[in-house]
Amino acid sequence: MSTDTVTSHATQRLAEMVVGLRADAMPEQTEDLMTKCVLDWVGVTAGGASLAESASELLAALADDEGHGDTAVVGQRDRYTEQGGAFLNGTFAHSLELDDTYLPGRLHPGAPCIAAGLAAGQTLRATGPDFLTALLAGYEVSCRLSAALGPGMFSRGLHPTGVAGTFGATATVGKMWGLSVDQLVSAFGLAGSMASGSTQYLHSGSWNKRMHAGLAARNGIFATTLARAGVIGATEALEGEHGVLHAFSDHSESGPLTADLGTRWQTLTVGIKPYPGCRLTHGSIDASLEMRKRLHGAVPADSEFTVRLNPDDATIVAGTAQNKFQPRNTVEGQFSVYFQIAAALLHGRPDWTVYELLGDPDVEDLARRIRAVPDADIPEAGAVLSVQGSGPAGDPIRVAVPTGDPATDLPWQVIETKFRSLAGNVFDEPALDRIVAVVRTLPTGGGTVEDLAFAIRPEAAAGTQEEKSA
Template sequence: MSVTTTLAGFAADLDTGGIPAEVTARALALSTDLTGSILRAAHEADSTPAVLAMLARLGMDGEGPCTVFGLNRRYGAAAAALLNGTLGHSLDFDDTHADSSLHPSAPVVPAALAAAELTGASGTDFLAAVVVGFEVCCRLGMALDPTAHYARGFHPTATAGTFGAAAAAGRLLGLDEKAMASAFGVAASQASGSLQFLVNGAWNKRYQVGEAAMKGLMAATLAASGFVGAEDAIDGKHGFLRGYSDRADPARAVAGLGSTWETLRIGVKPYPACRYTHAAVDGLLALRGDLSLAPDEVQAITVGLHRNGITLVGAPLDEKRRARSVVEGQFSMPFAAAVALLRGRFGWDDYDLLGKPEAEALAARVDVVRDESLEGLRHPFGATLTLRARNAEHRLAIPDPSGEPDTFPDADAIAAKFRTLAGPVLNAGADTLLSRLRDLPQASSLRGWFG
């Protein structure tokens, strides 16, 4: 049986009752976490007005049945998936799956939510679809080999995410195995996402993830309407894995399928920046506290990263030291280090340091190097630190950033992050929405569930 058929059968036929309770609970926690990012980005992300203007100009902003958090109105399903996906990824505060080096919730949850509201699916069915979408996109990301996929210039959240979105939406639309394989056939023609945004801090990264949510929903809806998609679209001669990677391993996509849950290996971000900066930020915050360091006492910092981290947040170093836009800051190890040392934290509101002399002076003291000791490990997100202050050197190795499965935040921490993001937008309404999200498993239908 091909990888395409195996994943299609899993997505279509997985027994909802057979999903472990902890897996379903994790899907709910991750959906809640994403919702906070959507809400804040709807009001504060610099790219949001342009996306809304585009939808209006193209006549895609009409009233529909589907929720877009933070916009106080409903949209058609395709526009809602696009908006929630784009907004959810705009702060770069959404979750990550280390083994695939992608953000699962931003493409999957919006596609599932739109399909659930279209069909009147229950909260339990919605969460099962989210789990299916997570499993498909994370496994495809692993099968691509993230390092090889990055080397080809692709953004795995947008590419593999399209399949995850199609799987989640397709399940809610009632696709059987054959139709789900057709949806994957369409998704293979739509999967796209370029790393070229790194050159000038462009907004492509946000939009292409929203597109993945929308295109996955469209692929599933085409298949539900009888459209015939390409066979063996994932592992065929001209399929997704061969076309998007030089070192694809199709077996990784199906190993332990239905017994090993990649959903439980998704981590939540404590900082609104590329995950490859997080371990170093954790380490710098710890050193700052332990040594009672003042920023002007720091003479030099060397951050060691995996080669993927160098690609995204460490090179070209001179440009990374002079981050001026939010996207440039989100992908700058020197800027993240400067924020951590200056503020003793790193939250969304700390992007007010962009272009500030004190931040750039500290960023200029940050060197970023490839650390061979971080290669070949299961997770690529670790970091090593050498910090020189008061004419003494301090070294630290951080194998994994906080928020990974071993340190996954509890319900109170998820709620606290949600309130931090949603509170400035909804005020007292943040707790009302949080309650609706917590009660989602009890919803008999998601139509109208969010007001």
């Protein structure tokens, strides 16, 4: 139950914000960030489609959709239906745990919003500026909602991306279709009956979490389609007596939904992830890489480590369960701070190949020598790492802001390097160059959504312009 006085008409005000956004009035900073997020999204989606162990099964499950629509899926030659394509793109984007994050809400906004926007944008032949404007709308709605829901979502066993991401995808698609305020309020009401995402995946390493972003993208399209057809959704979907704030969190605060709405963009606090693990482990990974330098790459056999974490972070990535110290699969490794620290200390390679170390006896031995301590003075995703033993100790290594946070520098070259490292598993160099060129021209209208859709199909990318409608 919410602990504050619920902001009245919050759903209505968010709908008004979305409808009122204009491409020609989009703040320059948000336009730049959205452009970077699109390129990052293509990279992580290509990586998920080519590297994640769940990719082939997901493609098989959507086989009936293949070749029966106009929606491009990153790395696939054939096109899919809108909802099927959005599901696959959203799921692939979230599969490596490398997609962008909004830390205050522990949310991955880009995976569902961009997947849904790409699908709708192809149907509508949307321009680049209209696409980016719709993405800003979706990011802002999902970020504000996830912040309002707070960590209390996890107490209810719910994943923010599955819930807030559904509303973000609905806002993105609703904006692209030009829904009225009343229609969008209705679409939000319908989305409220679709939003979900159980965190039971934490106990078995299942693939559910990856699908939360894909389901959010698909359901955002479905909710909007229903509202466009005149289907009436619930009012006050967020703030109502049985709305999302009350139903989906043990401790929600409605203020973030509308505070400084339209003047202060929560989207600008979205970060781009450098490591393929839960964002809440990234401060620990940064500290471990620095500690590795201090130890000259050699961890003494008698050394023990203590990592101090934000208490809410510790409940998700630490603990005493066996699968935290001995993760059995990629998902468990992504949510184990012990595994991430041990792997970084021993091998110093926090990329996707780190999961080749699952079951490594040296990594598991070191993981058992790491103690996690909750500390309310540590910021979210931050860490303080110290070592005890015969090696050089020194002062504890403190990381308040992890790499990739919006407070750190995010130059285009860093984003492009990450994109090429992941998308290079699917595309050759000319195709990579083409994708970069299309994305960079989205703000000016030189690149369109259909241009992007054409470029992300590997075989078609080398073809002719006339193949775009194939």
